[in-house]
Amino acid sequence: MEGLFDYAPAIALFPLVAFVVALAFGNSLPKKGAIPGILATGGSLLLSIAMLAAVASGEVYHETLYEWAIGDAVSDTGVDGVEFTFGILIDPLSALMLVIVSLIAFLVHVFSLGYMNAEGETGLPRYYAGLGLFTFSMLAFVYADNLLMAFMFFELVGLCSFLLIGFWFRTRSAPSAAKKAFLVTRFGDYFFLIGVVAIAATFGTLQFAGDDSFVAAAETAIADGTTLFGFAPETWVTITGLLVLGGVVGKSAQFPLHTWLPDAMEGPTTVSALIHAATMVAAGVYLVARMFGYYALSPTALAIIAFVGGFTALFAATMGVVKDDIKQVLAYSTISQYGYMMLGLGVGGYVAGVFHLMNHAFFKALLFLGAGSVIVLMHHEQDMWKMGGLKEKAPVTYWTFLAGALALAGIIPFSGFWSKDEILYDALIVGLEEPIILAAYAMGLVAVFFTGFYTFRMVFLTFHGEPRSEAAEDPHPVGWSIKAPLIVLGVLALVAGVANLAPVAKLAQLDITFLESWLDGEFGAIEGLTYGAYGELLAYETSYIGTESTTVLIAAGVSLLLAFSGAGVAWTLYNVPEPVEHKERLGSIGKTVEDNYYQDEYQVWLAEGLTLPLSRAADRFDQTVVDGVVNGVSTASLFGSDRMKRLQTGIVTNYAALLVTGFIALLLVLGILGGWF
């Protein structure tokens, strides 16, 4: 199997080649660059599956491929010289993620044939080049073996999202949404960059895995009680961890940096599917999972992750309730679901978080592609109030979309139920000991109700009832390139939960938690990067309500009950032939929620009301004081020399007189100082 891993770089390089081909020859190719994209992501998918199989057979791969700079600074922990490298780390986590990313990217490429090509879009080579570069950056980010490489590709992912969200750059809203996504995530990445520098300076290494990783170095520092940068080691680990978390919050659209994501719906729906399911937004959570050992050392950072996650889950879910645009509802559900993942990781539920990341990738890609299919059916109408009655006319879209919706709402036995339940269960058992985690759990639990509600509101408004517009009465047909990815993802949304049936395993005492054993390194893993190793680092206490079994039943029962009641409310309100809006009933709360809690407003105020005057003042200081000093110096010397030059009369006699006077004066001075007189 050694030979197989030599091809690992190709997983990311295939889409890069597709990017170059689409950019250079896209216009002269049939399908405008789609074919190389599909071939490349298909190749990446096959190779990733081969890697997954290799890891399953007990192999792992951790290799530094290229060393591009060596610093000679001595770090706080005494490491002599920092090496900046490119390397590949393929362990259970990254192998799993590689398969997810390349699968989603492949399906999105196929779907694009029906969504973009068949609809006669212009600029397709640019679109496919963007998709290729996007996939390349994400795959390279996933198998990065050090934090700096991860950071570089993290940034590249952000750039690609900018390019793709702004794909329809001739409209007014798309370029502005692209800029917003770029700037908001960049704000978070700024902290990430500082975090990378801080970690490199402290530990002298940026490796994720192995004995010389910064995780191991931090562990040793805490064990030895070494003072790092004048702080106790735990404090410093928390600080750097939170700095890196800034990038995560920006990319994974957590509160308060979530505002870019709903606007990002301006891009093509396929791009939204890719961004939400597998690339951009997933990158943040994946990074937390990747360096989970580091966060596990800091209970404070974990608690913050959990609380932010729980809060975001509820916060975004409430906003999803009042949206009329089908893509907007999905956008807020994405924010909310990533909140769940953060909650899961924050309470130490490493497996639960990764499990939900995987399931979410499948069902959210499904829902977005389904929404794309609906948009094609509806002749590019996105307002749900103009849809209705699509159930009979587009059965494939309906049934697959329903599978995705059931998974999103967390209805048993769809995949979303298993992972969400596991997250909530992990949060509950920790929350019984820690009040702040309990608060995060409660928010996550309430969000389940809202998730059920908005999901089924969307389904009922879109597919049920009577058609409410001409487009809905006579939908545009969709082809197989649209249906096939939907079916694949629909099946995955239904069965992916089998990977980790934790509640069943706990109740029936069966050994069927495959994902847990997978991430625990029972097949093969790098030492220290396993669920078990992380578990030993965690400082959380857990307890149960009664026995473990009753806790499992209570956690699952409550969340299922809430999901059903949310769906039930949606059923009574919207599953009628002629549904009407119920927003007025919410009154001023509804208005606040519809305006997204004025998040955009206050961030715009922060920019325009606070930062702009501050920068104006700084500009004025620069223009007047700093420039004034510089100009003053030159004015003074100009004036002085204008006076001085009058000495030069042009009359030789004067010069001679000056010379003689100077000489005599010099003689006198020397004489007085030398004591001649």
Added chain:
Amino acid sequence: MTVPIEYYVLLSMALFCIGLFGILTRRNALMFLMSVELMLNAANINLIAFAFYHGNLTGQVFALFTMALAAAEVAVGLGIILVLYRNFRDVDVTVPTTMRW
């Protein structure tokens, strides 16, 4: 019976002061040149007097050099004065002041 060294120094000093006085008071460029010659020769007297006084020839050799230098200087100076005259119809050094700044 040799002349004491003080007289030479006094002579040289007087000569130098005459030359300096000429430079500071005259306006005619030719007078300038002559004054400069006086000052150079004042230095020459010193060189030779002290060479004789110390009994080595170095100073005398230097005096020869100075003479050669003075000749060259006069040649250049006369050239300048010719051009000066051609341009200003005068050899008054206070007239050409346009080339200062």
